[in-house]
Amino acid sequence: MIVVEIIPKxxxxxxxxxxxxxxxxxxxxxxxSTCSREVKKRLYDRSLWDKKIKIITAIGKLFSFANIIMxxxxxxxxxxxxxxxxxxxxxxxxxxxxxxxxxxxxxxLDKPITRRLYKISRNPQMVMIYIxxxxxxxxxxxxxxLIFLCITILCAHFSILGExxxxxxxxxxxxxxxKKKVPRYFLFF
Numbered sequence: 339m340i341v342v343e344i345i346p347k348x349x350x351x352x353x354x355x356x357x358x359x360x361x362x363x364x365x366x367x368x369x370x371s372t373c374s375r376e377v378k379k380r381l382y383d384r385s386l387w388d389k390k391i392k393i394i395t396a397i398g399k400l401f402s403f404a405n406i407i408m409x410x411x412x413x414x415x416x417x418x419x420x421x422x423x424x425x426x427x428x429x430x431x432x433x434x435x436x437x438x439x440x441x442x443x444x445x446x447l448d449k450p451i452t453r454r455l456y457k458i459s460r461n462p463q464m465v466m467i468y469i470x471x472x473x474x475x476x477x478x479x480x481x482x483x484l485i486f487l488c489i490t491i492l493c494a495h496f497s498i499l500g501e502x503x504x505x506x507x508x509x510x511x512x513x514x515x516x517k518k519k520v521p522r523y524f525l526f527f
Contacts, residue, residue, distance in 0.1 A: 346480040348411035355409035358428055358474045362435075369436050373443045380447060386507060391500030398493025405471070405486040412478035424476030431470025438462040450505060450513045452520070459524050460517065461498055468494075498522065 370378065384392065415421050434455070441454040442463065455462035468491055475483045502522075505513050 343479060344481045346408065346412040346478050346483070348408060349413070350411065351413060353414050353416070355412050355414060355474055355478050357414065358477070359406065359409060362432055362470065365432055365436050366439075369439045369443075373439070376447055377443050381442065386504035387497075387500045391497060394493050394496040395500075398490045398497065401486045401493070402490045405475075405483055405490065408480065408483055408486075409474055409478060412480060412483070414477055415479055420476050420479050424473040424478075426473070427476060428470050428473030431466045431468070431473055434466035435463060435470060438466055450509045450516050452516050457520060460502075460520050460522050464494060464498065465523055 373381070384395075387395075438455045441456055442451055445451040445453065445456075459465050468487065471487055472484075475487060502513075502517070506517075
């Protein structure tokens with residue numbers, strides 16, 4: 339039986355959480371390399387965000403970075419139930435993220451993205467990233483990483499609110515209609 343620790347034992351090792359992160363980076367780089375410069379610019383455009391949203395986003399990124407460092411240094415709990423559940427969640431999140439980016443890439447640049455995964459979530463990339471990270475955290479069995487992930491998600495929520503304001507300004511009524519039909523995250527939320 340695996341004991342969930344408040345802070346995992348951290349050490350440099352070949353069988354640490356960095357393995358999951360490397361697979362994520364490989365998939366992300368491959369998928370992003372298929373995107374045009376315009377798609378990448380639209381994906382990372384924060385020019386319409388106000389200063390408050392940028393600060394909250396920066397705080398979230400600090401917690402995310404701390405989480406990643408700890409994941410890199412935490413041992414994977416091979417063979418446990420947590421390993422299986424976490425790896426399944428991680429895989430669902432990683433595959434879903436790849437699909438969400440491809441859906442984003444294939445959408446027209448002059449309209450809100452409303453097809454494929456974007457029919458069930460206005461933010462499928464974020465949802466999939468957090469499912470993926472939740473899976474890794476289950477594999478390394480760490481409460482502090484879960485807390486850091488929750489803080490990151492909370493900060494990201496405010497980033498998403500800023501992004502939605504910018505998208506409403508950019509696309510007007512078509513984005514308002516989309517917001518009425520599709521939940522921000524998943525199902526009803």
